[in-house]
Amino acid sequence: MGISAATLLSADNKLLDTLQTELGKRPASLRSATFTPGTPDTDGDEIDRLLSLVDARPSAGTFIAYNVLPERIWASSYTTQTYDGTSDDLLTAGLGKTGLGSATAPTYASAAAPTASELRRNAIYNNYRALVDANKAAGGYGTLYGPNIDISGNDTLGEGKIAGTEAIAYSSDASGKRKITLMVQVPNSFDKTKPCIVTATSSGSRGVYGAIGTAGEWGLKHGCAVAYSDKGSGNGMHDLAADTVNLIDGTVATASAAGTTAHFAADISKSELDAFNLTFPNRIAYKHAHSRQNPEKDWGKYTLDAVGFAFYVLNEKYGTADASGKKPRIIRPGNTLVIASSASNGAGAALIAAEQDKLGLIDGVAVSEPQIQPKDMSGVSIKQGTGTVATLGKPLLDYFTYANLYQPCAALASDATGSPGAAFIAGYATNRCTALKAKGLLNGTTTQAQADEALQKLHTYGWTSASDVFHASHHALATPSIVVTYLNTYGRFSVTDNVCGFSFATTVGTAGATLGNVTATSPLVQAGIFASGNGVPPTGGINLVYNDASGGAKRDVLAVSPSTGLADGALDGALCARSLVTGSDPVTGSKLTGTLLAQSERVQKGIAEVQVKGxxxxxxxxxxxxxxxxxxxxxxxxxxxxxxxxxxxxxxxxxxxxxxxxxxxxxxxxxxxxxxxxxxxxxxxxxxxxxxxxxxxxxxxxxxxxxxxxxxxxxxxxxxxxxxxxxxxxxxxxxxxxxxxxxxxxxxxxxxxxxx
Incomplete structure (x- = not known):
């Protein structure tokens, strides 16, 4: 017997009524929608996302939206833990305001085999202090902000420990290669009648606790659930020589034993690994650089996935099963306030998520210092005061490879006198000026003139004069490693590619003839990297290595460039990196050919994938x-x-x-x-x-x-x-x-x- 049009229309309207209650807005009819369903390895579109977030089933002449584990969540990885707010807690891992403010990190009972709870505690300690100035009370910690400061800005919360539940799981494709860690923290102060969610996508290349001190703290103090994501780029290390990796809780396993449960393992065969270890022993692969996924193109999606996971966790916690044994959703986008937030890369992810949010999961965005890359700046200009900015809206790897050339020399400029961290680059800054002059990239005839010229180049390329004294510390601690990380991730290169002659490894730190040489990584580093690592070198003694240095592989800041014969901080590698972004040799201006051209095309494609409309x-x-x-x-x-x-x-x-x-x-x-x-x-x-x-x-x-x-x-x-x-x-x-x-x-x- 056929079904009448009126019956179909009635059923359609009842389904749309349910979805409107769920979302807070009425979607278009699914009867006429054309949508792309997901597969085990590929994502569907927004309608597919909606259908995978809500299990809408007919019941008593209408539909009920039941809670369902979002697609791609590995049920086997899903765990929850409750913290009492005294011995342990969500925000401070039991350390409290005093422990987080201590200059001494918590110790392990056995540094060779930390427990999962010890690793979590230290991860919270290190990630909190990485984003917030907790070095001295004089700087504002404990007075203007910190676990003890309440939502009105007053010092009333004591040690600031927050009781609640923490749920964590992998979200992944079928192969386990595109893997994201998601986490939801639900404070006991959460009010299911006034639900709110704050996203806390990790900053930098940090792990899932990477935004604990920013969006995490704010959300927990306000009684909101906090939806975390490591956005597919978080702090995964594979020691290729030992063939060891970390699991979701930070504990260590061999890559073969971990299999697809590894947080990250380099996508290379056993024969490729053996051959690479023979030629380039003791190297390290990192998730952000070497996953071959270009995860940044999906940072917005992974942030939205964290929101979807949060709704599941909340409904599992506060929902009540009906006669079917399933839990109707009582906390949903339509009745929940959702703020997308975080800092740096996590802030960029929040903005991208807001751009991609077609279902209305996000109500508002509040972020700091976003790493965000506009696609189209045509017709847009920037003026500061009466001056027009000469260079604006460049992609991240464009301006980073430019800074990587000129920052060391610019740090010697007259206007950079007194730069914090100047001693860190003193060994190669003058040689960098000399080498840039020799290659025709600077014209000054003295080091001082070259340095002043280099700083002016940075001004012309978009840096404000307010940055003048900070170039030294940034080149010493961030710029080169970020260049190499993003070259690899945008080009989806394997760790075995050694792009522009760079790799990651532990290097000798003691003075002498072997200073800066590659050496084996201590198993203690792998054991604690979940807690101490930031996802890029330098961290845990692992540094950036220039394989092509004269005399053999050497830590980049000590490397002698073959073309200059100078210890210039691996200028040859920096020039190669710049060429892969621009497609031409930065010295001669000639177009790239052969392998470099092919690599450049891959990098440029990756850059285009991550740019956004705004x-x-x-x-x-x-x-x-x-x-x-x-x-x-x-x-x-x-x-x-x-x-x-x-x-x-x-x-x-x-x-x-x-x-x-x-x-x-x-x-x-x-x-x-x-x-x-x-x-x-x-x-x-x-x-x-x-x-x-x-x-x-x-x-x-x-x-x-x-x-x-x-x-x-x-x-x-x-x-x-x-x-x-x-x-x-x-x-x-x-x-x-x-x-x-x-x-x-x-x-x-x-x-x-x-x-x-």
Whole structure:
């Protein structure tokens, strides 16, 4: 017997009613929709995502939306743990405010075989301190922010431990090669009648706890579930010589024993591994660099997956099974406030997720210092004061490979006098100037003239003068390794490719003839890397190695370039990296050919895959960034994205941009004993991350207006380098509800105007 059109229409409407209750908006009819379903190895489209998040089943003449484990979650990896908030907790792993503020990391009963709980504790300790200045109370920890500071900014929470439940699982394709760690923390203060979720996608290449001190802390304190993701790039290490890897809880196994349960293992055969180990012994593969997945292209999806996982975890915890034995969903996008958040790479992931969010899972965005790459800057310009920015909106690997050439020399410029960390590059900075001059990339006839010229090149290429004194520390601690990591990830290269002659390995650290040579990695490093690692070198004694150095493989900062005969910090490798981005030799200008051309095409394809439109479609969003950001310059990221988004959304735009003077990317460098001078020059951007979250929360919950885009003018602490006076609220004034005329950031006729 046929089914009448009226019956079909009635059933369709009842299904749409259920989905409207679920989402808070009515989707188009699924009867006429054309959608792409997922397979074990490929993702479907947004309709497929909806159908995989909600198990809508007919019941008593209508439909009920039941809870269902999201697709790609490996049920075998799913675990939950409850923390009492005393002996252990969600935010501090039982360490409390005092333990997180200690300069001494927690110890292991056996460093050779830490337990999973010990690794978790140390991962929380290290990741919290990596993003927040917890070095000294004088810097704001424990007074302006920290576990003890309540949501009103007062010191009332004691040690700040937070009881609750933590759920963790892998999300992966069938092969296990594209693997993401997802985690949800649910504080006991979560109110199922007023549900909220905050995303905390990891920053940098960090593991799943990588945003614990930023979005994690804010969300937990506000009684929200926190949805974490390592975004497929998080802190996975494969010691190729020992053939050991880490599991989801950080414990160690051989790659063969771990199989597909390994957090990361290099995708090479046994014969390839043996051959590589013979020619390049004691090398390390890292997940972000060597997974061959270019995970950045899916960072938004992985953030949305974390939100979907959070809804599952919440409904499992608070739902009640009906007669069918299944749990109807009571916490769903339609009744839950969701803020996409995080810092740095995690902030970029939040913005990308908001752009891709067609189901309406995300209500608003609040992020700091996003690593975000606009696709189209045509018709957009940036002015600071009366000056027009010459270079803007370049892809990350473009401006990083440029910085990698000139930063060491620029650190010797007159305007960079007194740079924190200058001693770290003293061994190769002058030689870098000399080598750049010899290759015709600088014209100055003295080291000083060359250095001043190099700094001016960086200004012309998008760095503000506020970054001048920070180039030395950034090249010493970040720039070269990020270049090599992103060359590999964008080109989807194998660890065996040794792109531009670079690899990762432990190097000899003691003075003598073997200083900087490759050596075996201690098993203790693998045992603790889940907790101590950041996903890129330098970490745990593992450094960037230039295989092609004169005399043999050497740590890059000690390497002699074959073409110059100088210990110039592996300039030859830096020039190769630059060529793969531009497609031409940076010295001769000639187009690449052969292997280099093929590698360049792969890199450029990967770069194109991660660039975004800036189309938030009117979703409310806040970006805060520091004007002194030397790692992710505002002219290439925050300012550029703000302009691209204004262009894309036009009158629909509800994006706000707050630029903070005397603030930059690495709050953890402030009050760091190895970098005196950060403390007297900079204030913590984290203060403004918290304000941005507060503003977005009030906007979404109560309809409070978002302040207009503006420059926030701060006052650095006084005192001597390394001993700055204590920070106070007067150093970090609040984002103004109405900015003064001289502080307003505006967009008009394609121009982003930022006051000096």
């Amino acid at each position: 189309a938030l479609d009117g979703k409310p969003a806040i970006i805060v960034s520091g004007r002194s950001d030397t790692l992710i310059p505002v002219n290439h990221a925050s300012r550029a994205y703000y302009g691209a988004s204004q262009k894309a959304d036009d009158s629909k735009s509800r994006l706000r941009y707050y630029e903070v003077t005397n603030a930059q990317h690495f709050d953890s460098f402030i009050d760091n004993a190895a970098l005196p001078g950060y403390d007297t020059r900079l204030v913590p951007l984290h203060v403004y991350f918290n304000q941005a979250m507060d503003l977005m929360y009030a906007h979404l919950k109560n309809g409070a207006a978002l302040p207009a885009s503006q420059v926030v003018r701060t006052t650095p602490r006084s005192g001597t380098a390394g001993a700055a006076s204590a920070i106070s609220a007067s150093n970090v004034p609040a984002i103004a509800s109405t900015p003064a005329n001289g502080d307003a950031i505006t967009y008009s006729s394609g121009t982003v105007s930022v006051p000096d």
